[in-house]
Structures are given as C-alpha cells and as structure tokens.
Amino acid sequence: MSMPEPVHKRILLKFSGEALLGDSDFGISSEVLSKLARQVCEVMDIGVEVAIVVGGGNIFRGEGLAGGGMDRVTGDHMGMLATVINALAFQDAIERAGRKVRVMSAIRINQVCEEYIRRRAIRHLEKGRVVVFAAGTGNPFFTTDSAASLRAIEIDADLMLKATKVDGVYTADPMRDPTATRYDRVSYDEVLDQRLKVMDQTAIVLCRDHKVPLRVYDMTADGDLMKIVTGDTSVGTLVDGTNE
Template identity: 75%
Template sequence: MSQPAYQRILLKLSGEALMGEQAFGISPEVTNFLAGEIKAVVDIGVQVALVVGGGNIFRGEGLARAGMDRVTGDQMGMLATVINALALQDAIERVGMQARVQSAIRINEVCEDFIRRKAMRHLEKGRVLVFAAGTGNPFFTTDSAAALRAVEIEADLMLKATKVDGIYNADPKKDPHAKRYDEVTYDEALGKRLGVMDQTAMVLCRDHGMKLCVYDMSAPGALLKIVSGDASIGTRVNR
C-alpha cells in the first residue's frame, strides 16, 4: 500500500454530529461509524487526534443569551465535551484500537490532563487521542480549541467534519444554486464570511500554515480517501 499523504491529523467533530437522527444525546450508530472510519486511517499508519464539541448535550452560549452567566455556561459546555470524548473513546476501543482522553480541565478520575509532550507520545505509540473541554477557557469555541491543538501537536492536516461535502458560497440546503469550492484561502474565507470556523480559529490556522479540509463525515471511506491524498473530497483551505 502507498504511503498516506499525511502522517498526523486532527479531526474536529461537532457535538451535534454525534446525535445522528436523534434530537439530543449520543447515537451509538454514529460513534461506531466514526470509530470504523478512524480505524481504517490508523491501520495505514496515520496518527489521529480528535477534538469534539458538546452541543448535543449543552450549549453555554445559548443559555447565556437567556440570562445565565456566560462563564458558568461555557464551563458546563466544557463538561459536555468530556462526556462526548468518553463515548468516542469507548467506541474506538471496541474496534480494537487504543485511545486516550485528555481534558483541558482537571477531571483525573475519568481522563488525563492535557500535557503536550504526553499527547505527542500517545500519538507516536499509535493511540487515538481525544481532546476534551475545549481550551479550558470560557469564550473560546471548540473550533478554536481544534486549531490550537492541531498547531500544538504539529498535525499535517486539520479536518472539520460537517453534514455537507465542503464549503459553499451559500447554504446548499436552502439554495440549489450554491457553489462548492474545491479550494479557498483563509483570507478569502474570512473576507467572504464563508462560515468555515470562527475567526479566531481561522486566523490561528492561517498564521501557522495549518492545512484544513472540510468534508462530509457521513460519507463512508471519505476520511481514508482524504489522508490517502484524494483531493476531490471536500474543500481545502490553505494559506
């Protein structure tokens, strides 16, 4: 088998993606599917890290608009990401891989603290690493956490898993004439407000030369094709 195009990747998953067809919570079918997709990539020698959101359980920003203290709401959202991370760890281990959860806030009874050097060692040993609790700080999204962790672990590629097959100039579910981009620069995405990620995350990726691919997570085999060098899958964002 040919060598993969990327040796180390970071995959950003939204909490909502874990719901599947449910209105709330975690779908075992989705976590099992994701575990299988990740295993196919690990089996060809790619090191994989994940960052997961918590919107399927709790969104602090929404409750802040309703009157809750924003810092408290964001802290609750961080805890929701830990729940999702543990669910992914379980699914990954059930398909025969080793996985570790590292949290940006201390919950030592259920997972490790985030320590960069230890994270790098886990990846070098072939373990799948799931980063939880965002950056550990309020007011920062899990997109920003994913960009930060991707830079910290020196990933070759960051992927954002979505429900559409790339970046469009309009919502393809609402506009049948929406145009999909094969490739776009960070400055173009920021200037056109394409909604790829929040601006903090995009600027961090741009300034550190982090390559990004936005793709449809529900397409079987898409992740393997991307890491194998298939440029026809998803939309690439480069500096």
C-alpha cells in the first residue's frame, strides 16, 4: 500500500497548555501526550517536517497571577518556564514514539534545552527532527499564540495548525449557543473584525501580514492531522486571505 503524499511539507502545530490536561484540572495527561506524539510521528512518516509551540496554562498563567497583584513581567517569566516543562514532556513522548526531538527555548536554559537560533531550528527540521519551541517569544506581554505565528513565519512553514477541542471556528461558542455554525473558511480580517476566538489579535495580524495560512482543527479526532497534511480541506476551518 503506497503512502499518501503530503501537500504541506513543513507545518507548525500550536497546542495550548490546557490541551494537555485531559480530564485533569492540573498538570499533564500522559495519555493525551502519547496520542499527540503518535499523530506527529504519523505525518512525519510521510515526509512532513513538524515544529511545535506549546503553551503553559495547564501549569501556570502569568496573566492570572498579575490580576491578583503579582508583577506582570515576573508572572509572564514564570509562565515561560511552564512552557519549557510542557516542551520537555513533548520531547520525551515523541522520542518514545520513535522520533528525534530538539527543544529550543527563547530564554537561556542551556542545561535543559537549546537556545532558539533560527537557522539551527531550520536545520533540525531538514534533518527530520521535531523542533519544540518553548518560552514563547522570550518577552513578557506576548502570548504563545503570537510566538507560534512568529516562529511559523521564521521557519517558513507552509501551514500553521491551531489544535483545539472543537472542530473549527464557529460564529459563536458552540458549547453555549446551539445555533452556532462552523466556518469552512474565513479571512484574517473577518476573524479580527468579528472578534472570533481563534488566536489573539497580534497572532492573527502576523499571519495576515506574512500570508501564513492557519487551520483550526480538533486534535482529539484521530486521523484529522493526517487528513489536513494530505490535502483534505473538509477538516476544521481555514483562516487565510480569502477575500484577497
């Protein structure tokens, strides 16, 4: 049986920290992590280069503590460290699934992982390694969504994927509004104008200005990542310059 041909050769996957919770209220679900690692390895088996950005909300949110009186910059630095923990967990899970991984941090933590250098990251991808980008952009006040858009641009990704627990972008929250309908395709400007909850506005503007297509999909659905990289446009919602 011949292997399917990918239409996207280099992708960047964005996982929120909350995506790793599973049924727990805190921490990392080994079951969820193993499932995501298996999906990554499956698309790599057909020649797709994979980079990952992961948040830290399952462990710590700097913005939340700042609301309680903590210095925002300190809180954000703590949040960056939480993303490093998640990145190392991804590294372990993907390596156990049979692929080589490099964690690259935007803040220096060299005894734990590499520091982020763009050319080195691209070289890792070209050599068939998964690259997990940790610590966001390395700057306070910027989300890991913005970091994902930035890294996707820097590594020249064909597609950025926002992994969620719903099957795309809706006109309203489908958990609260039963009349909400899913978009098959929506433009960057529509996302911004209608304040659709896809990614934060800075992340969307970066994607728009640098023409990085974004697809929002349900990471819990087995096989959907493979369908996307092999050209199935019925999965999730595509955000791009539709009206250009």
